[in-house]
Structures are given as C-alpha cells and as structure tokens.
Amino acid sequence: MVLELQKPRPIWAIMFSTHHTDIGLLYLIMSITFFFLGGALALGIRAELFLPGSQVISDSMTFNRMFTVHGTTLIFLFLLPFASAVGNYFVPIMIRYKDMAYPKLNAVAFWMIPPAGALIWLGFADFTWYATPPYSSIRAPGPAADMWIFGLKILGVSSVLGAINFIVTILKCKHPDLPLSKVPLLAWSFLTSSLIVLVAIPSFAAALVMLLTDRLGVTGFFDPARGGDPIAYQHLFWFTFHPEVYVLVIPAIGMMYEIIPRFSRKPIFSHSSGVFAFVLLSAVSFSSWAHHMYATGMSFTEKTVFMVGTLAAAPASAMHVFNFLATMWGGRLKFTTPMMWSVGGIALFFSAGAGGVANSAMPFDFITHDSYWVVGHFHLFVMGTIAFGSIAYFYYMFPYVTGRMYNEAMGKVHFIMSFVGTVMVFFTQHVLGLYGMPRRVFDYIPLPEYVVMNQIASVGAMIIGASMALWLFNMIYSASKGKEANMDDPWGLGGKYYWPHQAKNPHH
Amino acid sequence: MVVSGHSNWPEWIYVGVVIALLAYVGAEAWNVERIVEHAPAEAEVIKVIGQQWFWTFERADGTKEVGELHVKKGHPYKFEITAKDVNHAFNIHDYVILQDAIVGRTNAAWFAPDKAGEYTIQCREYCGLLHYNMRATLYVEE
Ligand code: HEM
Ligand SMILES: [Cu+2]
Ligand SMILES: [Cu+2]
Numbered sequence: 032m033v034l035e036l037q038k039p040r041p042i043w044a045i046m047f048s049t050h051h052t053d054i055g056l057l058y059l060i061m062s063i064t065f066f067f068l069g070g071a072l073a074l075g076i077r078a079e080l081f082l083p084g085s086q087v088i089s090d091s092m093t094f095n096r097m098f099t100v101h102g103t104t105l106i107f108l109f110l111l112p113f114a115s116a117v118g119n120y121f122v123p124i125m126i127r128y129k130d131m132a133y134p135k136l137n138a139v140a141f142w143m144i145p146p147a148g149a150l151i152w153l154g155f156a157d158f159t160w161y162a163t164p165p166y167s168s169i170r171a172p173g174p175a176a177d178m179w180i181f182g183l184k185i186l187g188v189s190s191v192l193g194a195i196n197f198i199v200t201i202l203k204c205k206h207p208d209l210p211l212s213k214v215p216l217l218a219w220s221f222l223t224s225s226l227i228v229l230v231a232i233p234s235f236a237a238a239l240v241m242l243l244t245d246r247l248g249v250t251g252f253f254d255p256a257r258g259g260d261p262i263a264y265q266h267l268f269w270f271t272f273h274p275e276v277y278v279l280v281i282p283a284i285g286m287m288y289e290i291i292p293r294f295s296r297k298p299i300f301s302h303s304s305g306v307f308a309f310v311l312l313s314a315v316s317f318s319s320w321a322h323h324m325y326a327t328g329m330s331f332t333e334k335t336v337f338m339v340g341t342l343a344a345a346p347a348s349a350m351h352v353f354n355f356l357a358t359m360w361g362g363r364l365k366f367t368t369p370m371m372w373s374v375g376g377i378a379l380f381f382s383a384g385a386g387g388v389a390n391s392a393m394p395f396d397f398i399t400h401d402s403y404w405v406v407g408h409f410h411l412f413v414m415g416t417i418a419f420g421s422i423a424y425f426y427y428m429f430p431y432v433t434g435r436m437y438n439e440a441m442g443k444v445h446f447i448m449s450f451v452g453t454v455m456v457f458f459t460q461h462v463l464g465l466y467g468m469p470r471r472v473f474d475y476i477p478l479p480e481y482v483v484m485n486q487i488a489s490v491g492a493m494i495i496g497a498s499m500a501l502w503l504f505n506m507i508y509s510a511s512k513g514k515e516a517n518m519d520d521p522w523g524l525g526g527k528y529y530w531p532h533q534a535k536n537p538h539h
Numbered sequence: 540m541v542v543s544g545h546s547n548w549p550e551w552i553y554v555g556v557v558i559a560l561l562a563y564v565g566a567e568a569w570n571v572e573r574i575v576e577h578a579p580a581e582a583e584v585i586k587v588i589g590q591q592w593f594w595t596f597e598r599a600d601g602t603k604e605v606g607e608l609h610v611k612k613g614h615p616y617k618f619e620i621t622a623k624d625v626n627h628a629f630n631i632h633d634y635v636i637l638q639d640a641i642v643g644r645t646n647a648a649w650f651a652p653d654k655a656g657e658y659t660i661q662c663r664e665y666c667g668l669l670h671y672n673m674r675a676t677l678y679v680e681e
Contacts, residue, residue, distance in 0.1 A: 092668055159665050165642055166625035170591075170667055255643025261626060262641065301547060326628060327639045328646035331576055335569055342561040349557045353550055388561065392568035394575060397637045401628055401663040467632030469663045472671035476659065 049134035051119045054141050056432070058116035061141075062109050063425075063506075065148060066418075069104035070499060072097045077456075077492035080485045083477040091473035095157040096175070098471060102160035103179070106279070107186050108148045110413065113421045114282035115141075115193055118221045120428065122197060125218045127206035132199040140192040147185035154178030159471060161268055164253035164261050168245040180243050187236050194225035216305045220285025223309040224278045227316055231278070235271030238264055262327055269320035277316040277344075280412060281309060283420030284351050287373045290427055291355050294370035295362030296524060300354050308354070312347040319344055325396045334393050341391035348384050352377060367522050368442030372423030375450045379415030383408065386461060401471075404464025407457040415453050422449075422502070429509070430516035437509040441501055448498035455491025459484050578649035582615035589620070589627030589640035592669035594660060608660065609678045615651040628664035631677055639664055652679040 045053045076098055079088045088094045119137065123130055131137045156162075156179035158171040167176060201222045205214060214222075241252040242264065251257025253264045292299045299305065318340030325334055355377050364370065386408045390399045399405060422445075429437050463484045468475055475481050517523075585608070586597040596604045610616055620629045622640035630637045631650070638646040662673035 091671060095665075095668075095670075157667075163626060163665075166665070166667060170625055261643070301550065304547070304550060326637050326646075327641065328644060331572065334572065338568060339565060342565050345561055346554055346557050350550070350554060353553050357550070388564055392564050394568055394571045394635075397635055398632075400637060401630075402632075467630075467659075467661075469630070469661055469671075471665045474671045476674075 049130075049138045051123050051131045051134070051137065054131075054134075054137050055116050055119035055121075057141055058112045058119060059425075059432075061144065061148075062112035062116060065104050065108035065112070067499070067503065068152070069101050069109060070496065072101035072104070074492060074496045076101065077489040079473065080475070081489040082485075083475050083482065085474070088473070092157060094473040095159075095471070096155045099157055099159050099179075100151060100155055103151055103183075104148075105413065106160065107183070108144065108151070110279050110417055110421070111186075111190065112144060114221075114224075114279070117217075117282065117286060117421075117424055117428070118193075118197060120432075122200060122218050122221050123204075125215045126201055126204060127209060128200065128204040131196050132204050133196050136192055137196055140189045140196065143185050143189040143192075147182040147189070150178040150182035150185070154182070161265075161272070162242065163268075164242060164245060164264050165255075168242055168253055173246070177243065177246065180239055180246075184236070184239050187232050187239070190228050191232055194228035197221045197225040198229070212303070212306070216288035216299070216302065216309075217282075217285040219306050219309055220281045220288070223313040224281040227274045227278050227281075227313045230317065231271045231274035233271075234267045238267035238271075241267075262324075265324055265327065266321065269323045270317075273320040273323065274313075274316040276409070276412065277312055279417050281312065283376070283417040284309075286420045286424035286427075287355065287376060290369050290373045290423055291358050292362075293524065294365050294367065294373075294522070295359045296365070297358060297362035300357035300360075304350055305354055308347045308350040311350075312344065315340070315344045315347065319391075322391050322396070325393050326400050338391055338393050342388065345384060345388055348380070352381055352384075365522065365524060368437070368439060368446060369423045369427040369522075371443060371446045372419050372426065375446060376416050376419030376423060379411050379419065379453065382458075383411030383415060386411065399464050401469060402464035403460045403468045403470055406470050407460030407464060410457045410460070411453075415457065419449075419453075429506075430518065430521040433510045433513070434516055434518070435509055435511075435513035436516045436521060437513060438505050441505040445498045445502045445505065448494050448501075452491040452493075452495035452498065455494065456488045459487045459491070463488070578617040578647065579615050579651075582617040582649050582651075584617050584619055585610075587618050587620040587629050587640065588623060589629060589662065589666075589673075590623035591625065591667055592662070592673040594629070594662075594673070594675040596675075607676045607678065609680060610652055612652055612655050612679050612681055615649060617647060617649040620646045620648065625666050626664050627662045627666050627673065630661050630663040631658055632661070633658045637663060652677075655679050655681050 045056060048054070075087065076094070079086050079094060088097070119131065154175035154177070156171065156175040158167040158176060158179075162176075162179065201214065201218055205211070241250065244250040245253055251259040253259045253261045255261065288299065288305060319337055321329065321333065321337040322341045390396050390404065390408060426437060426442055463481065466480050466484070468481055475485070584599055588595040588597070593606055596608045618629065618636070618638070620638050620640045621644060622642045624642065626642065627640040628637060629640050629648070634650045634652060636648045636650055638648045640646070656679055658677040658679065660675040660677050662670055666673065
C-alpha cells in the first residue's frame with residue numbers, strides 16, 4: 032500500500048520521481064490547488080453579480096479576465112489533471128504492471144503543466160475560454176492573450192503525451208492473464224478518453240498557431256479583410272472541444288464505476304454495457320461539434336445534421352445511468368461519503384443530460400444559446416457530474432494515499448452543502464437563460480426576476496465555497512492527524528478494499 | 540453486445556425508449572425550424588450592423604437609426620445582420636431573434652411583431668470591454 036504521508040520523504044524525492052504513484056500524487060496536489068484558485072474567481076464573479084451595477088469589481092475588464100481564467104483553470108488545470116492523477120495512480124495497478132509504459136515521458140507531461148498554468152494566471156487574458164477571432168486576433172489585449180495561447184499550446188502537448196502513455200500502458204503492458212474485456216471500467220475510461228484526445232486535439236493545436244500568427248499580423252487566417260474566415264476558427268475549436276467534454280466526463284464516469292458497485296456490495300450490473308457505452312461515446316463525440324454554432328448562420332441542412340449527431344450521443348450517456356441504477360437496485364447500499372458524492376453526481380448527470388437534449392433541438396437553442404442557460408447546462412456537467420465524481424474518488428482514494436481516514440461527518444456535510452449549492456446555482460441559471468440574460472456580462476438590467484435569480488445563484492455559490500473550505504480543512508487535518516485507516520476495509524463494507532486488493536506497490 | 544451472465548432486456552427496453560424520445564425531439568425540432576426559417580417575401584429588409592459597442596439599423600431608403608429601432612406592429616421584417624469589427628450576436632429575446640453578427644458575412648432572421656411596446660435588443664456574443672452594455676431598444680408601434 033502507498034502510505035505517502037506515513038513514510039515521509041523529502042519533497043524532491045517525490046518531485047524528481049518518475050514512479051506512477053508519485054506523479055499521480057503531484058497531479059493530485061496541483062489539480063486541487065488550481066481547483067481552489069479557480070473556485071475563488073467563481074466566488075468573485077458571483078459576488079459581483081449579486082446585485083446589478085458594480086459591486087466588488089471595479090471595471091468590466093477585470094471581470095472579463097476573471098471568468099476567462101476561471102473557465103480555463105477549472106477545465107485544463109483542475110478537471111483534466113485530476114483525472115490524470117487518478118489514472119496514474121490506478122491504471123498501472125489495475126492492469127497489473129509496475130509503472131506507466133513511459134515513466135520519463137509521464138514526468139515530462141506533468142511538468143509541462145505548472146509553467147502553462149503560470150502563463151495563464153500571470154497573463155490573465157480576457158477573451159473567454161474559447162478565444163474567438165476576430166476579437167482574439169485583433170482586439171484582445173496582449174501580452175495576456177499571447178500568454179494564454181502559449182499556455183494552452185503547452186497543455187495540449189501535455190495532454191497528447193499523457194494520452195499516448197495511457198493507451199500504450201493499457202494495450203501493451205497489461206498482464207498477459209488479463210484480457211482486454213476484463214480490464215476494469217476505470218481503466219477502460221482512460222483508454223477511450225485518451226483515444227479521443229489523440230483525434231481531437233490536433234485541430235485546436237493548429238488553430239492556436241494560426242491565431243498566434245494572426246495576432247502577430249503575419250497571416251490573416253481568420254481575418255475577413257485579408258480573405259480569412261472567422262468561422263473557420265470556430266469549427267477547428269469545437270472539433271476539439273466538443274469531444275473534449277467527453278474526455279472530461281468519461282474518466283469521472285469510470286471513477287463512479289469503481290465506487291457504485293463497491294458501496295452497493297454487488298457486482299456491476301453489466302461490465303460489457305459499460306465498455307460498449309464508452310466506445311460508442313468516443314465515436315459519436317465527433318459527430319456533433321457544430322451544435323455550438325447554430326447561430327453563426329449555418330444552413331438548415333447543416334443544422335439538422337449536427338442536431339442529429341448531437342442527439343446520437345445521448346443514448347450512450349443514458350446507458351451509463353442505467354448501469355449505475357441497475358447496480359444499485361437490490362444492493363446493500365452504504366451511504367458513506369464517496370457513495371453520496373457519486374449518487375449525487377449521477378442525479379445531476381441525468382438532469383444535465385436532459386437539458387442538453389433540449390438545447391440541441393435547434394429552434395430551442397435560439398432561446399438558450401449564449402444565455403445563462405448554457406452556463407447552467409455545462410456546469411451541471413463539469414461541476415455537478417465531473418467534479419462530483421472526482422471528489423467522490425478523492426474520498427475513496429484518501430485512505431489508500433495517506434493510510435488515514437478522513438472525517439466522515441465533515442465529508443457528508445461537504446456533500447450536502449455542495450449538492451444544495453449546485454442545485455441553487457445551476458438550476459437557477461437555466462431559468463435565468465430562459466428569461467434572456469446573456470452570459471459573460473459584468474452588469475445586467477435590474478429586472479426583479481434577474482435580481483432574485485442572480486441572488487439565489489450567488490448564495491448557492493457561497494454555500495459551495497464554504498463547503499469546499501471544510502473539505503480543505505478535512506483533507507489537511509485528516510492527512511496528518513486522522514484515525515488510521517483499516518486498510519483491508521476502510522468503510523466496513525465486509526469485502527476487500529481496492530481492486531486488486533493484493534496489489535503491492537513495488538516502489539515502497 | 541455480450542452480457543455477463545444475466546438477462547439484459549430491461550436495458551434494451553430502456554435504450555429503446557430513450558432513442559424514441561430523442562427521435563421525437565429531433566423530428567419536432569426539424570419541423571419547427573423548417574417552418575420558421577423562411578421570411579415572407581413581402582418582409583421589409585433592415586440591415587443590422589454590430590460594432591463595439593452599439594447597433595446601427597439601416598433601411599432600404601437609406602434612413603439610419605443608432606441604438607434604437609422603430610417598427611410597425613403586424614408588419615414582417617427581415618434583418619440582415621453583420622458586424623464591423625469583431626463578432627457580436629443580435630438578440631431580441633422576446634421575439635426569439637438570435638443570430639451572430641459576423642464580420643464579412645450577412646446572417647438573416649425575420650419577425651412580425653404582434654404586440655406594441657418596448658423591447659430590449661442586446662448583444663449575446665462576448666465582444667470585449669462593454670459587451671455587457673451593448674444594448675438598443677426596439678419600439679413596436681401601432
Ligand atoms: C457529457 C458531458 C457534457 C459536457 C461536459 C458538456 C459540456 C458543454 C459545454 C462546456 C458547453 C458550452 C461551451 C460554451 O459555450 O462555453 C456545452 C454546450 C452544449 N451542450 Fe453540452 N455537455 C455535455 C453533454 C451534452 C449532451 C448529452 C448534449 C445533448 C444531447 C449536449 C448539448 C449541448 C448543446 C446543444 C450545447 C450548445 C449550447 C449553446 O451554446 O447554445 N451536451 N456543453
Ligand atoms: Cu458540445
Ligand atoms: Cu457585441
């Protein structure tokens with residue numbers, strides 16, 4: 032077992048290590064640090080929107096920079112690296128290999144992220160997380176914009192290196208006795224999401240370079256005055272980032288696949304259906320990118336094609352929900368912290384999906400597009416589903432990493448507050464969108480409906496913020512002073528702990 | 540799909556129901572969109588130009604309005620929407636008009652206002668410093 036904190040090592044022994052659990056630990060610490068940084072920006076945004084007019088932020092530019100860096104941070108510096116943390120820790124163990132396939136490459140992929148994060152934070156760009164030209168190419172202030180572009184470029188390369196490593200590790204290094212069909216669903220989730228990364232990232236990588244040269248004035252790829260086309264950027268961008276949302280969600284679903292059966296004390300309802308849904312999802316994730324672009328003036332035929340492509344992605348997500356519910360059905364459920372976070376995440380996943388289906392219907396999208404509805408929609412995924420699954424897994428791996436137990440009561444309070452807060456913020460934002468409030472605004476018209484709903488959302492955000500402070504305390508306190516965990520069965524489930532529970536970590 | 544050991548028919552029924560629902564949503568959306576897309580031939584054309592951070596409206600006869608737009612109730616209008624500097628999005632939420640205003644392109648949308656009154660026109664695509672305040676007023680007159 033990996034008792035990181037019980038056998039203290041000097042910090043550089045971890046930093047310069049290439050061992051998969053050390054890299055996993057580095058990813059874990061870094062991603063959670065960025066979670067708190069990005070979350071602090073969200074609280075600033077919500078405080079500003081509590082009332083119309085200027086509240087805590089003096090000018091709109093600062094506000095614009097805050098939501099840009101907030102989104103960029105939480106997607107690229109929290110969700111993705113958190114998944115890598117879990118993958119690095121557990122994929123080699125699950126496929127029974129001593130390490131990742133390319134340990135040095137693994138360390139390189141990790142160490143690319145902190146400088147990229149520094150570029151993004153020190154630059155503090157304002158052009159939103161999708162950096163659309165011509166604004167991003169001719170108006171967005173440098174050097175912030177350029178630093179963001181370089182930061183994202185580095186993150187893209189790091190993602191691709193990580194993906195290659197996962198694919199090779201799973202396909203080539205798994206134990207010969209372990210057929211691919213029996214590989215646990217968590218490892219399958221890394222295999223499929225890594226395949227998506229390899230296919231999806233290149234188009235945005237190209238777009239970034241073109242954006243940079245446009246900014247330098249040497250090209251006009253996206254500048255109509257020079258024969259370019261700003262819409263081309265949007266296609267390149269969404270060809271990467273619609274599939275990328277599945278890169279985020281698939282590992283989180285994989286994490287829930289570890290937790291749900293264990294805390295239902297029942298095997299997974301259907302392993303093969305989970306695998307099938309992962310593979311299906313990664314294929315259809317490429318059929319829907321332009322559902323973000325209905326309002327750019329696409330033809331009726333184009334819109335129809337992308338609507339059908341979008342709807343086609345829903346059955347695979349629905350299959351996962353079914354698999355979870357069928358696993359829990361008739362099980363002896365034990366609602367300790369990891370289970371609560373997982374079940375809450377599944378409930379929010381379902382509501383988010385229903386909203387997604389609604390706004391892929393093209394006439395409806397002309398009501399919701401670029402309104403607060405969209406903000407509510409994708410946050411039910413990124414926060415409600417992906418962050419919830421990640422936090423569930425964090426609690427789940429806590430004894431494994433530290434050898435100690437977190438405080439269960441605090442974990443439960445953390446969940447309840449976050450769940451209530453998430454519903455208050457993001458369900459309300461759907462309604463705000465229906466009332467026509469645009470997203471990415473520093474101020475809004477003082478309609479009573481707008482004010483009330485913004486206040487509900489802001490209070491919800493503060494509740495989430497408070498619960499996360501409690502989490503931080505629980506993590507730090509329990510890692511050093513918590514009760515020692517019963518490593519065979521930390522939650523008293525009456526079974527064995529990790530899959531495969533006998534795994535000894537060769538490094539320690 | 541090979542199923543490990545037990546019957547999987549509830550899942551197939553469930554997937555079937557989901558697909559039926561999706562097909563219904565898709566068909567309905569296709570049908571509505573098909574009907575609302577085409578502007579009537581007699582619609583009066585209004586050229587809409589977005590730039591940082593205001594809206595200009597131009598009619599065929601050369602008259603121009605900035606920051607406000609006066610139209611007649613019951614009369615159809617077709618907007619031809621474009622932008623001068625960066626992308627914007629032309630939005631009259633109360634009449635479900637939403638089209639991006641893109642440099643170098645013209646996008647169309649149409650409506651026939653059925654209630655007199657004042658409505659908000661706003662920008663719904665991030666366009667920089669004063670994006671939040673890029674509004675105009677629509678006056679629908681009897
Ligand atoms: C599986 C996890 C999902 C994630 C992580 C996710 C994430 C996102 C994100 C980040 C955006 C907005 C991007 C932006 O404008 O900043 C978005 C928009 C959208 N999503 Fe999802 N989504 C997911 C699933 C779905 C599903 C299942 C559907 C439909 C069946 C769907 C339909 C849409 C549509 C139509 C939009 C465009 C809304 C608009 O801008 O008008 N999404 N999603
Ligand atoms: Cu999408
Ligand atoms: Cu604008």
